[in-house]
Amino acid sequence: MTTSPPADAHLREELTSRESLAKGNFLEVRRDTVKLPDGHSATREYVVHPGAVVVIPLLDDGRVVLERQFRYPVGQVMIEFPAGKLDAGEDPLVCGQRELLEETGYRAREWARAGAMHLAVGYSTEIIHIYFARGLSLGERQLDHGEFLDVFTATPDELLGWCRDGSVTDAKTLACALWLQNTGSGAWALDWQGDSARG
Template identity: 35%
Template sequence: MSFEEKTLKSERIYEGKIVNLRVDTVELPQKKYSKREIIEHAGAVGILAVTKDQKIVLVKQFRKPVEETILEIPAGKLEAKENPADCALRELGEETGYKTSKVKKLLEFYSSPGFTNEVLHIYLAEDLEEGIAHPDEGEFVEPVHIGIEEALEKITKGEIKDAKTIIAILAYKNILNML
């Protein structure tokens, strides 16, 4: 059985700086019809940065959609046709001041494929050199350094709630377990 939905009509509802919203009319496999609200997003990167003393670099940042200050890995939106590894290095420098020439792609995933096409690329950054953070205008972040075990504990206690951060930390822990 094919699960594919054939798009019959697509209507752009909103165009924004970060996301666009469209509504697609689709034909379902059993020849019924439905509407799909889809948020288009250019994609993003997250960087799990590890210092020489094996601390993970997170940033503390207020996130308006959830009305909370949360801990997350440095991250940012891909610019048009930007290479994800270049974006990772740019965001690492902007949000933490750290620089490196050593980044390795860990994985990529869909953030929430039920309503958005956003792909997140997660990188590991090691051999960090300290520098001065230069966040974007209107971006307020504070770097925080924690060990892997403390990070895992914060996930378990619900103190780290950001999905990309949880995924990145668990992927890194898995790598450490394989060594």
């Protein structure tokens, strides 16, 4: 029995060789040689990333929990939702629960997976899983050694205003603001689960 090729076959590139250019503690830079759809060859240089999770923490009064953190590559303090990279083999929900507690001190009673985003498809494999958290209770933060950040709260309207005026330029936070806006209006639904639910 034969099957028809996928509709995107005329766009796909085929790996012919791979070279590792650099490998750090959690990132690797690769240069692949690929065969293009027209038969020609090209190189693709990209960063291999383990993936990450971002959390949109909702307080009972409607505000959201945000962070301010200095990001060395861009040389500035950024406004962001809590987030962190996945450990090897880690469930994204477990990562989100861990990062929320470590960075903000909050635990959540309920979680909802919103979706995922590819952050920089031209040069990175990074995927970020998006979770909402509600029913928050505040405890002690457990920051990693060498981690410095401020935790604060804002209304969704304040956050959207900062997205509009350029105060927020972090891509994951901009994408989460879209989710927040659409779930808040009822346009997009979430499937809430207890805190022991998995992804």
